Amino acid sequence: MSICFDKVSKSFGGKKVLDQISFEINKGEIFFIIGKSGVGKSVTLKHIIGLLKPEQGNIFLDECCVNELNSEELTILRQKCGMVFQHPALLDFLNIKDNVCFGIRNQQLTAEELKKSACAKLALVHLNEKILNQYPHEVSFGMQKRVSIARALTLNPQYLLFDEPTTSLDPISKNAINDLILELSRSLNVTSVVVSHDIDCALKIADRILVLEDGKILALGTTTEIKNSKNPFLIEFLSETFINSWDQVS
Amino acid sequence: MITYVKNTGFDFLHEIGAITSFFIQAMRTFRKTKDNYDLITTQISLVLTRSYTTVMIAGIFVGAILVLQFDLMLRSYDAQIFLGGLNTSALVREIGPLLISFLLAGKIGAYSAAELGTMRVTEQIDAIECLGTNPIQYLIVPRMVAIMISSLILLMFGLVISIFSAMLIAQVFCGVNFLRFASSIPRFTGLWTISSGFIKSLVYSTIVASVACYKGYTATGGARGVGKAVTQASVYVCFYIVIANFLTSYFLDFIYEMGRLIFGIY
Ligand SMILES: Nc1ncnc2c1ncn2[C@@H]1O[C@H](COP(=O)(O)OP(=O)(O)OP(=O)(O)O)[C@@H](O)[C@H]1O
Ligand SMILES: [Mg+2]
Numbered sequence: 001m002s003i004c005f006d007k008v009s010k011s012f013g014g015k016k017v018l019d020q021i022s023f024e025i026n027k028g029e030i031f032f033i034i035g036k037s038g039v040g041k042s043v044t045l046k047h048i049i050g051l052l053k054p055e056q057g058n059i060f061l062d063e064c065c066v067n068e069l070n071s072e073e074l075t076i077l078r079q080k081c082g083m084v085f086q087h088p089a090l091l092d093f094l095n096i097k098d099n100v101c102f103g104i105r106n107q108q109l110t111a112e113e114l115k116k117s118a119c120a121k122l123a124l125v126h127l128n129e130k131i132l133n134q135y136p137h138e139v140s141f142g143m144q145k146r147v148s149i150a151r152a153l154t155l156n157p158q159y160l161l162f163d164e165p166t167t168s169l170d171p172i173s174k175n176a177i178n179d180l181i182l183e184l185s186r187s188l189n190v191t192s193v194v195v196s197h198d199i200d201c202a203l204k205i206a207d208r209i210l211v212l213e214d215g216k217i218l219a220l221g222t223t224t225e226i227k228n229s230k231n232p233f234l235i236e237f238l239s240e241t242f243i244n245s246w247d248q249v250s
Numbered sequence: 251m252i253t254y255v256k257n258t259g260f261d262f263l264h265e266i267g268a269i270t271s272f273f274i275q276a277m278r279t280f281r282k283t284k285d286n287y288d289l290i291t292t293q294i295s296l297v298l299t300r301s302y303t304t305v306m307i308a309g310i311f312v313g314a315i316l317v318l319q320f321d322l323m324l325r326s327y328d329a330q331i332f333l334g335g336l337n338t339s340a341l342v343r344e345i346g347p348l349l350i351s352f353l354l355a356g357k358i359g360a361y362s363a364a365e366l367g368t369m370r371v372t373e374q375i376d377a378i379e380c381l382g383t384n385p386i387q388y389l390i391v392p393r394m395v396a397i398m399i400s401s402l403i404l405l406m407f408g409l410v411i412s413i414f415s416a417m418l419i420a421q422v423f424c425g426v427n428f429l430r431f432a433s434s435i436p437r438f439t440g441l442w443t444i445s446s447g448f449i450k451s452l453v454y455s456t457i458v459a460s461v462a463c464y465k466g467y468t469a470t471g472g473a474r475g476v477g478k479a480v481t482q483a484s485v486y487v488c489f490y491i492v493i494a495n496f497l498t499s500y501f502l503d504f505i506y507e508m509g510r511l512i513f514g515i516y
Binding site for chain 2: 046049051071074075076078079081082083085087089090091092102103105106148151155
């Protein structure tokens with residue numbers, strides 16, 4: 001067990017978003033969180049890294065209670081984690097290279113080494129080194145998104161938290177990112193938590209899937225369990241999403 | 251009505267408390283690192299390049315306006331020999347620090363609030379946090395320190411310019427030549443006057459920096475939130491500066507009097 005939610009509740013202005021949620025994520029696992037828009041997937045992800053504090057319950061990361069850490073301890077903890085935000089959240093006053101290297105900028109590396117490591121990370125997300133000196137607003141949204149994935153990888157984290165990493169990407173980049181997640185998990189034992197609307201790819205690469213609905217856990221299980229579930233809501237949800245993803249393709 | 255007044259009063263105190271603790275928090279994370287040194291110097295150069303033209307133009311005209319006004323009054327008492335002294339003293343003590351801080355609030359304060367607010371609502375600040383960097387140390391401290399240091403540089407620069415422009419106007423329009431103007435300056439403008447001007451400027455720029463950074467850093471709710479943060483930053487700053495002006499003037503006079511009583515200095 002490496003990440004653990006223990007009866008976590010969170011509400012915004014009287015609106016309950018998470019209601020007594022409990023689940024565990026194992027080390028090296030690829031864990032998908034799916035659910036309708038606005039159900040609280042991003043909120044769940046932000047709790048893991050301490051950007052949001054729960055009203056009730058606790059979140060543990062490597063036996064550390066995240067919600068009880070002070071800001072210095074959180075900073076240390078976060079160096080083990082890489083977070084990809086739903087919106088790219090690149091620092092717009094830095095160029096792509098400095099953005100990718102932000103996490104390692106104080107590690108006494110030469111400019112050459114920094115550039116090399118930036119190129120290596122960009123290559124992982126199928127980006128060309130031509131954009132190194134451009135600014136975030138000069139590249140497309142999909143590229144920004146991929147730069148933000150590259151940025152999350154620079155510290156070689158043990159935990160990767162992805163918030164919709166493949167939305168608004170072309171199929172080739174999408175496959176590259178999915179392969180990357182799979183590869184990192186299998187070869188380096190990185191734990192990945194992925195929020196996604198892409199059911200196909202969830203069923204393809206996930207070890208386990210969590211389905212959220214109305215602030216509660218609708219289903220939690222391995223891909224086969226989810227696929228073969230008899231839960232009417234889940235069947236409806238899966239078929240709806242399949243139809244939706246078909247709509248997008250055709 | 252009474253509850254309204256009470257609530258606004260509480261909100262006001264609450265806000266002042268929040269801004270003060272934000273300032274203290276920022277200063278506590280201040281570390282002397284090379285990274286920080288680079289960030290501060292970049293910020294200082296940004297602040298200076300953005301505001302020196304405004305300070306220059308304002309300095310020229312304020313010096314000119316003040317000398318015309320003083321001349322009008324002094325002439326009727328036949329006391330034009332005091333023109334240079336009074337003019338310089340008013341500039342150094344009051345007008346200079348006040349004007350610099352208002353200009354900084356409008357130009358740099360609003361800019362910083364907008365920039366930080368946008369970074370907050372687009373999750374850039376969260377991203378910095380997630381990459382193991384303290385955003386207060388990386389974003390806030392350099393901006394605050396830069397605003398404070400630049401205000402002193404700008405004050406010096408603005409004062410020199412406005413005194414020269416005053417001299418020129420006195421020569422051309424008031425018939426007070428350079429020598430007569432300059433000779434009365436030391437009578438009114440001693441070391442204490444100059445240092446009190448700089449102390450005031452430091453206090454006001456600290457207010458500008460803290461309020462602007464606080465408002466930007468705590469912005470919420472998309473573009474509307476950023477707009478609100480910017481408006482509040484520029485309006486509240488002016489308000490706080492006026493209050494601080496009264497308090498610092500009173501306090502500095504008090505110290506001056508005490509010093510005079512105890513040490514007998516003039
Ligand atoms: N900072 C906030 N302030 C107020 N309400 C919020 C805030 N963040 C999230 N919410 C609320 O929490 C709910 C869940 O938001 P969240 O961003 O987690 O949705 P999501 O599942 O990620 O949806 P999507 O798939 O569209 O990204 C939303 O209904 C939103 O109203
Ligand atoms: Mg989301």
